[in-house]
Amino acid sequence: SAAALRNLWGSVSFADWLRARHLLCLAQNWENSNDATEALSLALSTIQEGDLDSAARAIRKHNIARMTDKLLWRDAAHTVGDYCVLPTAKVMLQAFPSRSSPKTGFILSPRTYFKSKQEILDTDGKLWLQVDPRSFPGEGKFKGNVVTGLRNLMTSKALIGVKVQRGPDWDMDDQDGGKGNEGVIVGVHRTSKVTVRWDGGTTKHEYCAGDGRHDLIFSGAAPQPPQGWLLASSAVVHKATNALRCFSCGDGLVQTTHAASKHATLKEDALKEGEQLLVAATLEPVLVRAINNGRVCCSFQNQAPGLNNSQGGFDIWYRPEDLVRPNSYKDCGEESLQIHGQARTRREVVLMSGGDVDEAREAWAKAKNQSATNGEQCRSLRFASCIQGHFIHARCLQGALFSGGTCPAVGCSEPLFVPPVRRLKNDGLCCGGSTRGIMHVDNEGGEADLLRTAQALIQSSGTDGAEILTEEDITAADLPDLKMCPVCCSGPLMNENCSDMQTHHGECSRAAMREDESPCTEKGSFHVTASEIAEKIKQMSSIESVSDVLPRCPEHDVVVMFNGCLSCGHIFADTDWDDMPDWNPKAKGLLVLDHKKRQAAGLLAKQVRAEVSQFAFERDQLKGAALCCSMCPSPPQVLPPPLPPPATKYAIQGCDPSCDLNHSSDGDCLVCGRGWGSHSGHNCPGGGLRGSWIVQ
CATH class of the missing domain: 2.30.30.40 (SH3 Domains)
Structure with a gap:
């Protein structure tokens, strides 16, 4: 790191050198891993080349991976969690965390939110949740x-x-x-x-x-509130909160709603007799005994003692989509890995380790090296964050950028925008001043040309436009009352007929001028509406003129009457001729001059904003840094990033199967996305699913 900074000294501005020093400070607390070594190597190589933006991206990418891992394990270490019953499930609570335990008589209806009071693994490694009565x-x-x-x-x-x-x-x-x-x-x-x-x-x-x-x-x-245990199957419940949250507002970054399409759907041709499967709704293991006409005959492995199939009739018929393969029923919204022969989430690995998070992380890392997956990391890279990996919602990021503030995370002062600093001349006033890597700014380009044009127009504004036609010329020629376009000041415009601009607008020009008495159509003269002409002008390309796009009479093959400006396309049909502005020979030049002035003012404001942001960045970088020619001492230690604020209270939405309301004014169905009129009562089109609406 010191060698990279020493080589960079003098090649860039002092503010950028301090930025490179800060980037390397952020990498000092990284763990000793292959990913960290690779990221640090990339950052060092790009810093030596002077490409600080690429170095910042490499450091941010690794910090995001570290932050994602930290938040996920922090969530997995919680002893309780928030859950929601799926819209298609109804859960009967049991007295003990065992499939053979009696039912308590309490039922969780679809879309019921609850907190867990206790979470344990049974002897088969399945996760069981005890419902907290205080959730109700x-x-x-x-x-x-x-x-x-x-x-x-x-x-x-x-x-x-x-x-x-x-x-x-x-x-x-x-x-x-x-x-x-x-x-x-x-x-x-x-x-x-x-x-x-x-x-x-x-x-x-x-x-x-x-x-x-x-x-x-x-x-x-x-x-009494619901009491009992339930098996945490992804076909029955899903987590109501997400570990990845915005460091500014605390809301989750990933939607926690369940998607039924994430489950592996089985087909009849993929099933075999004797294959062991699981019932999707309960995860009970079953054995395939026969397959017939789209139906699957299954038997439960744990039969009642002393009975056989012929006595008790334990064969159950299912559809192929009612069954899932072992280890394929995990919710794709939560990452899982194969550990001890089963797909397990971080929470299950923590419970397997007796609550020891360090031991669970070692087991997870070992399984991850064998599977080589990085799904959570790839998903987290899609979110905005500062260079330290603090996730920020798009709306929160927009607000922070507009306010000119730093990262909104508590205790973080990382800038969200770092402008490039260019040295315009070597003035020798800073200790890093040298002739290497100096960037000179030339005056060539569209902005400089525009500024020069504006300046020339300002200097010659007293004479431009007056040489074409003066008021004396108009008086001497005895021209009638002349007008000009109120939008682009094009003119002069002359009208020798009536002042009504709407009657003949869009009519066949030969018929309007009475040059041909024969009718254009059986119903009279050909005529198009003003809206049709306006639509044609709106679709006009940059290489076309107004006369090119005007509709033509099919009988006489002439364009229709157009009471408007042939330069800009503005239509005069709604304006009386006497109400139009009188022609001013200087108006066109003054309008162009005003447009150039506005563009010049915009460019000047843009340059001022860029300079202000650069100066503000340099000021922040120079705070606490001594302007000296010797190398600064070792970079200070960077504190670990803070945790996000607590998640907001989850919202309860949607009606349950006991609802008998009319939802014609409640928007679209949450299950199928169609309106109330497409449903048969609460049943979605096609049958098989019951709809649900947010009660307004």
């Missing part, structure tokens, strides 16, 4: 007046099955069967109403539960 509404939500919580879908789901009585605004006489009688909520509606079935009856009634009216109150004990 507490007892305080079910006291007093009944109020629907459509803004909180979890609360609305919990109302189903709750016992109620008549409330303070009750005015339905004895529709409930009498005072004190109880009923059960069987439906929740968008209009702040609930459907109740009263004890002793079969009829359902709707009652108000919000918007200032409360017909019902809660009765009896509050419903």
Whole structure:
């Protein structure tokens, strides 16, 4: 590193030399690995060539890989996590983390978000999750007046099955069967109403539960939250949060929604009798016994003791798509590797190691060297970040760039934009001044030509345009009232007919001038609308003129009347001739001059902004650095990058299978992407899937 800096000394500006020094400082804390050695070697070679941008890209790429790995392992070390049941699944919770354990009677409906209370691996190496009851509404939500919580879908789901009585605004006489009688909520509606079935009856009634009216109150004990264990199959649940988050706002960088197409779909011709497969919905191992007409006959390996297939009938028929191969059911959104014969995620490897993250990382690195995959790293390279690898959302990056700030991560002061610094002359004022590598700026190019043209126009603005035709010439020639285009000042324009500019616009010119009495068509003279002419002009290329694109009369083969400017294409049809501006012979030259001045001002502002950014960068680089000719001491240690802020509270969206609302005004279906009118009730087109909408 010192040799590279010593060779670079004097070849570039002092600000760029300090930048190269800072880049090498960032690489000092790298681990001793092949990837780090390769990245450092590339950075050193590009720094020696003076290509600091390539060196910065190499260092940023490796820092992104290090940051991605750090965040993923930090997420895997968490003892609990946030999960969501897939839209196509319904989970029955079990009493123990075992497939043979009894059911607790609690069910997680589709799209249910929950937190895990405990996560363990069973004897087969499968991950089990214990549902945390605190993920669901507490007892305080079910006291007093009944109020629907459509803004909180979890609360609305919990109302189903709750016992109620008549409330303070009750005015339905004895529709409930009498005072004190109880009923059960069987439906929740968008209009702040609930459907109740009263004890002793079969009829359902709707009652108000919000918007200032409360017909019902809660009765009896509050419903208990779901309790039990479930197998963490990617065909049933997926993680609701992502480890890769923005260091500015804390939101996830990768969408956590599940994609069903990520699963390996089996086909009938790919199945064989005697093959061991897994049921996609439960991951129970089954054995293929027969294949017939698109159906697969399977038997479970763990049969009840003392029974055989002929006695108990344990053969189950499935479709090929209902089955998956072992080790192929992992969610592609979370990286997995083959460890101990099974595809395992980082979280599972940590649990296998007894919570020892270092041991888990060693096992992961060993498996990764054998498989040579880098999926997470390739995916993380698509996100914006500073050179230290702090991920930033596109919207957060845009805001930071516009504000001129540095990386928004806490404790990071890396610039998000580093302008190139060019030495215009060797003034010998800095210790790095020499004649090597000096870049001279010439005055050739489009910008310099434009500036020179603008200057010439400014100097000759008093005479340009007046030599063509003066006001005295017009008076001497006794010309009528002349006009000019209000947009480009082209002229002079002369009109010897009426001042109505709209009547004959778009009409056959021979018919308009009455040069031919024969009609163009059976219905009269040929005529096109002003919008058609405007569309033709809009599509005009740079090598065409207005007259080239004007429509032509099919009978007389002449262009239609065009009441507009033949130079710029501006149409006068909506303007009376008397309202058009009088022709000024100097207006055209003044307009061109104004345009040149605007361009010159824009170029000047661009140059000022570039100079300001360069000076600001040099000022930041020179802070705390002594201007001396000797080499500076060893670079200071760079603190490890901070962790991202906590993720925001996840949002609950979409209706569940118990919903009976009309979603005609709720947008497209979250499952198939079609509108409510394309569905049969809640069923998606084609059948087989139930749609879901965000309740507005």
